[in-house]
Amino acid sequence: MPKLKLITFGCQANELDSERITGLLLREGYTLTEREEDADLILLNTCAIREKAEHKVYSRLGTFQVLKRQRAGLKIGICGCVAQQEGQALLKRFPYLDFVVGPGQLTAIAPLLQAGTARGLATARAPGYSYPVDAPVQRQNSIRAWVSIMEGCDRFCTFCVVPFTRGRERSRPPEEIVEEIRGLKRQGYREVTLLGQTVNSYGRKLTPPISFVELLRRIDHLVDGHMRVRFTSPHPSDVTDELAAALAELPSLCEQIHLPVQSGSDRILHRMKRGHDRDEYLEKVALLRAKAPEIAITTDIIVGFPGETEEDFQATLDLMQEVGYDGAFIFKYSPRPHTEAEEMPDQLSEEVRGRRLEQALVLMNRLSLERNRAYLGRTVEVLVNREDAKGDSVRHSGRTRQNKIVHFSGEGVEDGSVVSVAITWASALYLQGEMVCL
Ligand code: 5AD
Numbered sequence: 373m374p375k376l377k378l379i380t381f382g383c384q385a386n387e388l389d390s391e392r393i394t395g396l397l398l399r400e401g402y403t404l405t406e407r408e409e410d411a412d413l414i415l416l417n418t419c420a421i422r423e424k425a426e427h428k429v430y431s432r433l434g435t436f437q438v439l440k441r442q443r444a445g446l447k448i449g450i451c452g453c454v455a456q457q458e459g460q461a462l463l464k465r466f467p468y469l470d471f472v473v474g475p476g477q478l479t480a481i482a483p484l485l486q487a488g489t490a491r492g493l494a495t496a497r498a499p500g501y502s503y504p505v506d507a508p509v510q511r512q513n514s515i516r517a518w519v520s521i522m523e524g525c526d527r528f529c530t531f532c533v534v535p536f537t538r539g540r541e542r543s544r545p546p547e548e549i550v551e552e553i554r555g556l557k558r559q560g561y562r563e564v565t566l567l568g569q570t571v572n573s574y575g576r577k578l579t580p581p582i583s584f585v586e587l588l589r590r591i592d593h594l595v596d597g598h599m600r601v602r603f604t605s606p607h608p609s610d611v612t613d614e615l616a617a618a619l620a621e622l623p624s625l626c627e628q629i630h631l632p633v634q635s636g637s638d639r640i641l642h643r644m645k646r647g648h649d650r651d652e653y654l655e656k657v658a659l660l661r662a663k664a665p666e667i668a669i670t671t672d673i674i675v676g677f678p679g680e681t682e683e684d685f686q687a688t689l690d691l692m693q694e695v696g697y698d699g700a701f702i703f704k705y706s707p708r709p710h711t712e713a714e715e716m717p718d719q720l721s722e723e724v725r726g727r728r729l730e731q732a733l734v735l736m737n738r739l740s741l742e743r744n745r746a747y748l749g750r751t752v753e754v755l756v757n758r759e760d761a762k763g764d765s766v767r768h769s770g771r772t773r774q775n776k777i778v779h780f781s782g783e784g785v786e787d788g789s790v791v792s793v794a795i796t797w798a799s800a801l802y803l804q805g806e807m808v809c810l
């Protein structure tokens with residue numbers, strides 16, 4: 373049986389795509405291998421969000437040139453966002469590359485492999501939601517699953533390559549989503565995370581249209597307390613009263629939101645074409661906290677966007693403090709092909725971007741620690757999942773409804789069970805405690 377080595381870079385959407393690619397290729401008779409040297413097919417599922425991510429792909433690809441010479445019949449393919457962004461240029465630049473497949477064309481991989489020796493390109497975009505319903509998903513985790521509910525993005529923030537790589541926004545029919553989650557429930561999964569680039573604009577363009585909150589209600593009804601439900605990532609402008617109420621009221625929906633802000637300066641938000649300003653963002657945060665006081669809020673931040681002054685940067689630090697984030701992914705701005713910001717004249721130096729990143733990370737660490745310390749002495753509900761453990765067999769690990777990682781000791785703990793843990797210690801990254809029997 374031919375062997376597949378699949379290497380995944382990037383976001384959860386890519387992780388899920390890799391689970392789909394694996395499912396599709398297992399169906400074709402492939403088996404999985406960890407070792408590149410044993411593989412008959414090496415696939416890189418790639419990320420183009422920042423320059424560094426793209427470079428990682430090229431340097432990894434470079435290491436396969438020798439393997440390709442040594443191993444007759446070895447095929448090498450690139451999928452994902454770099455494939456979509458670069459297309460034909462990749463085949464030119466890397467003569468030992470066999471095929472290039474965009475994120476909307478996963479089902480083209482098997483036919484390309486069967487087609488024999490010709491080098492292939494599949495980056496055309498399907499007009500609708502592009503996952504075939506019967507595509508098997510070979511999931512990595514048996515407790516938590518990702519479920520794609522929409523693809524692409526229509527917002528065109530000026531720094532972002534996603535609308536070019538993943539295309540325009542397409543929502544998946546609600547019946548299909550509900551069916552997939554029904555199947556997951558049957559298989560004993562305990563948590564689903566609904567995925568999309570701007571997940572809360574789901575459903576508007578479907579006929580008939582359906583709101584994101586209506587989808588959440590249907591899912592909540594279906595899982596009926598047996599599963600936790602999360603979603604990522606919402607756009608601040610589409611955080612509504614109904615969504616805030618749903619977070620408070622739907623029992624399955626976890627009190628957690630990852631709400632990207634990108635900058636705290638109105639001037640920069642405007643140049644980013646984010647579609648919200650600082651006040652609107654803060655209003656949404658206040659709304660969420662008013663309805664769901666226990667909610668944990670995390671975010672994405674870009675520092676060093678073209679033209680960002682010290683004052684703009686300070687406004688971002690102030691906003692981080694004002695919100696009191698539980699966590700944040702903070703990135704140095706990176707110019708991306710096709711995007712408007714790439715053309716902006718006032719690009720900042722690596723040194724300024726690097727210094728701002730360091731400063732923002734120090735602040736974030738302090739804020740996370742403060743938020744996590746508030747759990748000391750409290751008892752929290754933890755969904756046990758071995759994947760959260762860092763190779764420590766003495767302790768158990770899992771996550772709270774707020775998505776905080778908890779390590780704890782206790783007897784007879786099973787993966788996938790929900791246990792109560794009294795928190796005794798907190799760091800910026802995780803909590804620690806003792807299991808209690810209620
Ligand atoms: N440079 C730096 N960070 C970026 N992101 C998106 N595009 C860029 C870029 N060009 C960040 C944003 C987004 C997250 C997924 O990646 O913060 O929310």
Ligand code: SF4
Binds near residue numbers: 528532570607
């Ligand atoms: Fe990119 Fe903006 Fe769309 Fe998010 S909302 S995927 S940052 S264009």
